[in-house]
Amino acid sequence: MNYEISYGKEEVTVYRTYGKPMLGLTKIPESAFAGKENILFAVDVGVEVFGNNFLLAYTEGDNRNVVATDTMKNFVLQNAIAYNDSTLEGFLYFLGQQFLATYPQMSSLRITGKEQPFIAASVPQDGSFVDSNVLFSRLHDDSAIATLYIDRDDDNIKIVSHECGRVGLQLIKITGSSFASFDRDNYTTLPERIDRPLFIYLDVFWKYTDAGNAINPDLSQYIAPEQVRDLVQVVFHEFVSKSIQHLIHEMGTRLLNRFPQMTEVSFTAQNRLWDSAFVSEDNEKIKSYCDPRPPYGMIKLKLTRD
Ligand SMILES: O=c1[nH]c(=O)c2[nH]c(=O)[nH]c2[nH]1
Helix, strand or coil: CCCCCEEEEEEEEEEEECCCCECCCCCCCCCCCCCECCCEEEEEEEEEEECHHHHHHHHCCCCCCCCCHHHHHHHHHHHHHHCCCCCHHHHHHHHHHHHHHHCCCCCEEEEEEEECCEEEEEEEECCEEEEEEEEEEECCCCEEEEEEEEEEECCEEEEEEEEEEEEEEEEEECCCECECCCCCCCCCCCCCECCCCEEEEEEEEEEECCCHHHHCCCHHHCCCHHHHHHHHHHHHHHCCECCHHHHHHHHHHHHHHHCCCEEEEEEEEEECCCEEEEECCCCCCCEEEECCCCCCEEEEEEEECC
């Protein structure tokens, strides 16, 4: 018999206070993002453990090697205290290193983290407004995500594969998008649109040529997910697209040109185009729209550097 086994814990939400501030990024022209204070560093962590050392638990009910998933949750929460750097990817790598160093029965791991975004409240101080350093508001907004696969390499550990991302963007461009001259047949009812209010949901994922740059405490080669979000927004703002396909291709080529350390970028986009309802009789720019009916278009693209 062949066995493939894994187990772990998902949705371990960690709220870590007074993390290390994120400093030393290389700035890009499309983004004002230059770092963050990390007074609150909040991440949903998922851990999946691989290894045939756990086989007896399945075949015999022998749990002697089993690290309880409840223990894994405690391990993540306690090791969050010891994490001394500033990025999501660095945190996941640190956890992976600690797991493999502590539990020899674990062969390899998948560790995923999803940032839980909070924003500092704006409070008055000396006649203007500043970011509170104690009060934060939860955002239901796009956020960073990362997955690392970590394996043993003799006495060391290595990243076998990785994927970073920014997920949950919801962007509406009021004017400056078209979709026309597409294939028409007896099934086609969609009218040609030389200008449409393009509303998309968007997830962006990328990989580094050298995974070491994702976890290096020196952030000069780090790709901040906030920078990726800002670049993608700038492209959407500037580019008059002929379709979502056209738009995400432009975003992908701009990202690969901007970040030489990025080897692959991929997109999952949803077409959430609003339906037109009414147009003002006085000013044709003034319109009202409603949400579309549920079926939505999905458009994907993966670009890999030659
Ligand atoms: O940007 C678009 N791409 C499509 O493939 C498509 N199909 C569709 O009905 N609307 C759109 N919009």
